[in-house]
Amino acid sequence: MTSPKSDLPQGTLDMLILQVVACGPIHGYAIAQRIQQISRDVLQVQQGSLYPALHRLENRGLLGADWKESDTGREAKFYKLTAKGRAQLKTETANWARLSEAIGLILQSAEGGAL
Amino acid sequence: MTSPKSDLPQGTLDMLILQVVACGPIHGYAIAQRIQQISRDVLQVQQGSLYPALHRLENRGLLGADWKESDTGREAKFYKLTAKGRAQLKTETANWARLSEAIGLILQSAEGGAL
């Protein structure tokens, strides 16, 4: 309980990955680190979630992959966004904005106390 | 697939229900209508999602229920928030705020570009 347990809402992981990959070619292990870093440790992507998601995205044709050498000299699988992936990211981002806005409406509705 | 399918992120339904019930005693059917109405039809709670969620929340002791007569004269199960439920709502709301903020950070990170 002391450690911040941040289960992320189902469906958001794909969007997050797509977004990080959109910044440029990057390998899986680094994606997880990026997300954790940018979110200030709020979001933590487990490897058991990361790699299956990556494979799903690749199978759907949203991500392309190439084996290259990482900064440390080891072989790593670098992912990059396809055109289809870019479109999907756009869609999901818009959808997320609408959803979070709608949820915000519900959450605010009670505070007004108009009832 | 073409129709605007608004699957809501897993875990948010409980929070939404708790929030709506927090406004005062209300029956299940009306909860779904409320959510849809307040969110301007963005969020639509299916009955197959609603009732199981309601029962879960009741089993966890977050919601209390009484059978009363609804506006239309039919018997309906009116739910109300327990103290435990109120605490849970508070926790989930805070958690949601942190999560959505963190996700917002990721989404913005690319636009700024440099990091």
Add this chain to the structure above:
DNA sequence: GTGTATATGTAGAAGTGCGAGGTGTACGCA
């Protein structure tokens, strides 16, 4: 008496994240 809105409920299917485990390399330290 048929249909619609109200109101509750269940069953099965599908998808997704998580935990726990496994593989292998490279590096620092004792």
Add this chain to the structure above:
DNA sequence: TGCGTACACCTCGCACTTCTACATATACAC
């Protein structure tokens, strides 16, 4: 030399939630 840690990939099965149907029953309009 041996050990632990960080890197970097992967898989399996569990648990959970939501969705799509379906089933039930009342009240009211036509």
